[in-house]
Amino acid sequence: MPRPLSATIHLDSMRHNLARARSCAPGSKIWGVVKANAYGHGLERGMRGFADADGLALIETENAVRLRELGWTRPVLLLEGIFEAADVALLGEYGFNSAVHCIEQVKMLEYTKLFSPIDVHLKMNTGMNRLGFKPDEYAAAYARLRAIPGIRNITLMTHFANADELEHPRLTVHEQVRRFQQGAQGLAGERSLSNSGGVLQQALLSAELSNDWVRPGIMLYGGTPGGKTAAEYKLRPTMTLASSIIGIQHLTAGDTVGYGSSFQATGPMTVGVVACGYADGYPRSAPHGTPVLVDGVRTTLVGRVSMDMMTVDLTPIPNARVGSKVVLWGDGLPIDDVAASAGTIGYELMCALAPRVRVLEGALGQLA
Numbered sequence: 001m002p003r004p005l006s007a008t009i010h011l012d013s014m015r016h017n018l019a020r021a022r023s024c025a026p027g028s029k030i031w032g033v034v035k036a037n038a039y040g041h042g043l044e045r046g047m048r049g050f051a052d053a054d055g056l057a058l059i060e061t062e063n064a065v066r067l068r069e070l071g072w073t074r075p076v077l078l079l080e081g082i083f084e085a086a087d088v089a090l091l092g093e094y095g096f097n098s099a100v101h102c103i104e105q106v107k108m109l110e111y112t113k114l115f116s117p118i119d120v121h122l123k124m125n126t127g128m129n130r131l132g133f134k135p136d137e138y139a140a141a142y143a144r145l146r147a148i149p150g151i152r153n154i155t156l157m158t159h160f161a162n163a164d165e166l167e168h169p170r171l172t173v174h175e176q177v178r179r180f181q182q183g184a185q186g187l188a189g190e191r192s193l194s195n196s197g198g199v200l201q202q203a204l205l206s207a208e209l210s211n212d213w214v215r216p217g218i219m220l221y222g223g224t225p226g227g228k229t230a231a232e233y234k235l236r237p238t239m240t241l242a243s244s245i246i247g248i249q250h251l252t253a254g255d256t257v258g259y260g261s262s263f264q265a266t267g268p269m270t271v272g273v274v275a276c277g278y279a280d281g282y283p284r285s286a287p288h289g290t291p292v293l294v295d296g297v298r299t300t301l302v303g304r305v306s307m308d309m310m311t312v313d314l315t316p317i318p319n320a321r322v323g324s325k326v327v328l329w330g331d332g333l334p335i336d337d338v339a340a341s342a343g344t345i346g347y348e349l350m351c352a353l354a355p356r357v358r359v360l361e362g363a364l365g366q367l368a
């Protein structure tokens with residue numbers, strides 16, 4: 001009997017969320033973002049769940065190669081481009097589309113002979129100040145790429161810092177779009193601007209955003225980048241982390257629970273011990289009060305999360321017993337709620353799913 005903890009991946013929800021992205025950004029082609037092991041869901045599952053995407057985008061060159069080995073024949077985009085000159089050969093060999101964000105990458109492409117034509121995404125830094133050419137350097141970088149014989153299509157790309165908060169006081173999407181349009185003026189090529197936040201706000205931004213391609217990530221996994229809840233955006237959870245109660249303790253007033261005795265009972269209460277801890281990817285930072293489902297009833301975490309276990313208040317579930325079903329996030333409990341309580345974002349929880357957790361597949365709402 002394996003440990004009762006498992007993560008069930010809902011491929012049906014992944015397909016549903018991709019369809020949601022399509023209806024939010026009608027007419028745009030979609031890069032399904034599968035970096036970080038498809039946000040913890042498994043690269044191969046990302047490929048199957050997003051089989052209808054126009055392309056898949058990721059960071060790791062070795063996983064881009066794996067997509068080809070797994071049989072993905074449509075476009076693949078390397079979101080950070082290549083890391084050294086030797087990677088240029090991969091672009092031609094596997095037909096990868098590569099971001100080009102710095103002059104060093106332009107030089108690698110200039111100095112390495114391309115044996116088959118490649119497509120690139122030229123990245124503009126419109127205020128994120130992570131990767132990309134400044135708007136006033138952009139046309140020159142474009143011209144250098146255009147002069148390389150092996151380069152076919154150049155897509156013009158930028159990335160939003162605050163797509164979930166259109167009126168951000170420091171940097172608005174409108175301002176980033178304005179800088180992008182200024183830097184890209186007169187340059188031929190498709191445009192790629194929006195992450196999930198941009199896709200979800202597309203309706204509000206449609207006058208400004210001419211997105212030939214969009215690059216949703218988190219929304220495809222049923223999380224939100226901020227703004228409204230996943231349910232309000234009609235997104236469905238794609239990962240349910242579930243376990244069982246493996247022990248029960250009856251406390252009296254003054255008893256404490258777990259390391260550091262951070263929780264103390266004020267009266268008689270029952271706590272359940274759940275087989276899930278921070279070594280499974282559950283955040284140790286999650287405080288007392290973080291939501292948990294036991295037998296479908298919402299209750300809370302008590303005490304400190306330890307490596308392999310955590311404890312929950314069973315007061316609202318008097319019939320709970322050893323073997324009772326626990327949902328840590330996913331079906332019936334939005335991952336964003338758990339993340340907010342732990343002071344993080346759904347992205348981090350998904351990506352942190354530990355290798356020791358068994359991963360299963362099953363339709364949403366049909367967990368055993």
Ligand SMILES: *Cc1c(COP(=O)(O)O)cnc(C)c1O
Pocket residue numbers: 033035079159194195196197215216217218219225
């Ligand atoms: C990760 C990433 C995305 C997807 O972002 P989400 O917020 O998950 O939608 C899009 N574009 C780039 C360049 C990225 O690195």
